Amino acid sequence: MDVLVTPTPRLQGELQALSSKNYTTRYLLVAALAEGTSTIYYPAHSEDSDAMRRCIRDMGAVIEEDDTKMTITGFGSRPRDVKELDVGNAGAVLRFLMAIAALAPGVTFINRYPDSLGKRPHDDLIDALGQIGVDVRHNDGKLPITIRGGAAKGGKIQVSGNVSSQFLSALLFLTPLLQEDSEIEVLHDLKSKVVVGQTLEVLEQAGIVIEASEDLMRYRVKGGQKYAAKEYVVQGDYPGSAAVLAAAAVTRSDVKLHRLMENSKQGERAIVDVLRLMEVPLTHDNGVVHVQGNGKLKALEFDGDKATDAVLAMVAAAVFAEGTSRFYDVENLRYKECDRITDFLNELRKAGANVEERRSEIIVHGRPEGVEGGVEINAHYDHRVIMALTVVGLRAKAPIRIRDAHHVAKSYPIFFDHMKALGANVEWVAPN
Numbered sequence: 001m002d003v004l005v006t007p008t009p010r011l012q013g014e015l016q017a018l019s020s021k022n023y024t025t026r027y028l029l030v031a032a033l034a035e036g037t038s039t040i041y042y043p044a045h046s047e048d049s050d051a052m053r054r055c056i057r058d059m060g061a062v063i064e065e066d067d068t069k070m071t072i073t074g075f076g077s078r079p080r081d082v083k084e085l086d087v088g089n090a091g092a093v094l095r096f097l098m099a100i101a102a103l104a105p106g107v108t109f110i111n112r113y114p115d116s117l118g119k120r121p122h123d124d125l126i127d128a129l130g131q132i133g134v135d136v137r138h139n140d141g142k143l144p145i146t147i148r149g150g151a152a153k154g155g156k157i158q159v160s161g162n163v164s165s166q167f168l169s170a171l172l173f174l175t176p177l178l179q180e181d182s183e184i185e186v187l188h189d190l191k192s193k194v195v196v197g198q199t200l201e202v203l204e205q206a207g208i209v210i211e212a213s214e215d216l217m218r219y220r221v222k223g224g225q226k227y228a229a230k231e232y233v234v235q236g237d238y239p240g241s242a243a244v245l246a247a248a249a250v251t252r253s254d255v256k257l258h259r260l261m262e263n264s265k266q267g268e269r270a271i272v273d274v275l276r277l278m279e280v281p282l283t284h285d286n287g288v289v290h291v292q293g294n295g296k297l298k299a300l301e302f303d304g305d306k307a308t309d310a311v312l313a314m315v316a317a318a319v320f321a322e323g324t325s326r327f328y329d330v331e332n333l334r335y336k337e338c339d340r341i342t343d344f345l346n347e348l349r350k351a352g353a354n355v356e357e358r359r360s361e362i363i364v365h366g367r368p369e370g371v372e373g374g375v376e377i378n379a380h381y382d383h384r385v386i387m388a389l390t391v392v393g394l395r396a397k398a399p400i401r402i403r404d405a406h407h408v409a410k411s412y413p414i415f416f417d418h419m420k421a422l423g424a425n426v427e428w429v430a431p432n
């Protein structure tokens with residue numbers, strides 16, 4: 001399905017932020033790795049969290065669910081013998097479960113999104129798993145991937161962190177369950193470092209002890225640990241909310257978003273500081289972000305690696321700022337659902353934005369007067385491209401049609417319902 005975004009000068013209303021995708025995938029996983037029954041309150045419902053739920057169920061977790069919570073009886077360190085797993089288009093789910101598959105006799109991760117997840121590289125994790133004796137068959141580092149586990153015992157592991165932090169997180173979930181102790185060393189740089197903080201936080205909540213160096217580049221993990229069955233409460237999601245807040249920032253608005261913890265470990269909470277630096281009138285108290293936009297924004301420079309999943313929303317806001325903005329240290333955006341630099345900027349340019357790319361930078365020459373619009377956008381299977389182009393469409397001169405906008409459901413299935421509730425002129429239309 002496509003979505004037609006028609007220019008909308010004013011947004012108003014209050015919303016509950018959706019639940020965090022990254023915490024939901026982690027809580028589901030640690031609950032599956034425990035032997036007792038855990039409860040997760042307010043889990044996210046999206047294609048990615050459904051993918052984790054489906055896979056852990058296939059691996060033997062027993063899941064019950066009502067409106068507010070899920071109870072999960074885990075399989076501990078012994079997943080059921082399953083031949084195939086379908087992770088949809090979810091990178092984190094794939095990478096975390098590739099590591100956990102080291103505990104299973106043999107499983108193939110199928111390639112259901114050849115033009116999106118099917119193009120993403122997993123070599124660094126494949127190499128790391130190889131170091132502890134896991135046999136991985138793959139298609140030049142990509143899906144489909146078959147993992148024959150059983151032989152892994154632990155030991156010294158070196159993993160590169162300069163493409164994705166998910167490889168390191170995957171090893172941190174696996175190694176406590178191995179027989180022997182492990183030492184993990186991160187080579188090169190560690191991108192999306194803040195997300196590793198969320199992994200460590202969840203592991204600690206699940207009763208796992210990991211010794212991490214202050215710079216998060218070295219870890220000591222005792223083997224033979226057990227995940228405890230616990231109760232978890234999922235906090236609000238900053239990456240998805242970043243798009244809603246950016247929409248409020250580029251319009252005249254009075255928008256409140258609840259459930260956004262000030263002290264969250266999600267790096268994407270930087271959206272609040274970024275909008276503040278752009279001189280957007282807002283407050284953030286008691287978990288409520290209140291934007292009273294006047295449509296005026298100032299350009300800024302920002303290290304995008306600190307808030308990787310909010311960069312596209314920030315760029316969308318910068319499209320209408322006075323001056324030139326620069327988002328640097330963002331090369332790993334190229335290895336996401338699409339190339340979030342080249343592909344995304346091509347779509348922005350179509351809509352009338354003045355943007356330039358470098359290998360690891362996005363440069364935006366702001367157009368406070370608005371952009372032309374009147375074009376069709378290719379979503380590139382990317383929920384964050386869809387949300388960012390929606391923000392741009394609100395302040396275009398003519399409507400923007402976003403093709404295959406249903407891929408927004410990867411993280412935020414009710415994004416357009418939320419935008420409508422705030423008064424945005426967005427409607428689903430059948431593809432022509």
Ligand SMILES: O=C(O)C1=C[C@@H](OP(=O)(O)O)[C@@H](O)[C@H](O)C1
Pocket residue numbers: 022025092163164165166169191192195308309332
């Ligand atoms: O660990 C996670 O849950 C995630 C890590 C990040 O990926 P990278 O480490 O590849 O940047 C982020 O972009 C992704 O949405 C979720």
Ligand SMILES: C=C(OP(=O)(O)O)C(=O)O
Pocket residue numbers: 089090091092093309336337384411
């Ligand atoms: C990149 C993302 O997710 P993943 O890497 O898990 O597919 C995202 O949610 O923006």
